[in-house]
Amino acid sequence: MNNGPTPHTLYPLANQKRLVYLKNLVKxxxxxxxxxxxxDDFDNPENFERNVLYHFDFEGDKLIIGKFCSIASDVKFIMNGANHRTDWFTNYPFPIFGQGWEVAMPETWPNKGDTIIGNDVWIGYDALIMPGIHIGDGAIIAARAVVTRHVQPYTIVGGNPAVLIRKRFPDYIIEELLQIRWWDWEIEKITRNLKVICGSDIDALRSVV
Incomplete structure (x- = not known):
């Protein structure tokens, strides 16, 4: 039975080297x-890790991305290494330069935690995700959006800073989709029910759970 491309392939589209299954690329x-x-990257998909910015080992923060997400070219993630102390009288990170300035080294630098992208999320071209942001399942991030706050599941946000444009479905459907979690099904079950998943009839989806 044909269940689509294996998730372990790097290039799921034949003769197409700009789109990759990201899990198999990141190191x-x-x-x-x-x-x-x-x-999908216009130039080279290996640009992805270069677009995860200020991701320093000593911070220990993670970028966690769920299943079946669609990430467009030039999407960038700013991680916690970019943070400065805003409670000081200065924004300047004097201690990191040493040579006597290390006397002001704080016990901790600001860290907003891991950046977590849910499942079935679409992030549009050149969007920017700030540190510690959580994006819910099924959300859509518009092109060139600057995401500074958490994004609720199945919502569409856009702008700078990104704001709610609309919910994709009524609340009762969103709640049911979050319970069904089709992305966690075995791939054989997903394949059998693709016409329902690629539709908008909640009764039909409910019938195959």
Whole structure:
């Protein structure tokens, strides 16, 4: 039975080298990607890790991306290494330069935690995700959005800073989709029910759970 491309392939589209299943490309152990999530880059998909910015080992923060996400070219993630102390009288990170300035080294630098992208999330071209942001399952991030706050499941956000444009479905359907979690099904079950998943009839989806 044909169940689509294996999640272990790098290039799921024949003769197409700009789109990759991201899990098979990333090398940084602090970037965790689910099966079938793809990244499309106009120039070179190896740009992805270069677009995960200020991701320093000493911070220990993770970028966690779920399954079946669609990530467009030039999407960038700013990680916690970019943070400065805003409670000081100065924004300047004097202690990191040493040579006597290390006397002001704080016990901790600001850290907003891991950046977590849910499942079946679409992130549009040149969007920017700030540190510690959580994006819920099924959300859509518009092109060139700057995401500074958590994004609720199955919502569409856009702008700078990104704001809610609309919910994709009524609340009762969103709640049911979050319970069904089709992305966690075995791939054989997903394949059998693709016409329902690629539709908008909640009764039909409910009938195959």
């Amino acid at each position: 940084n152990p602090n970037i965790i990607v689910g099966d079938y999530t793809y990244y």
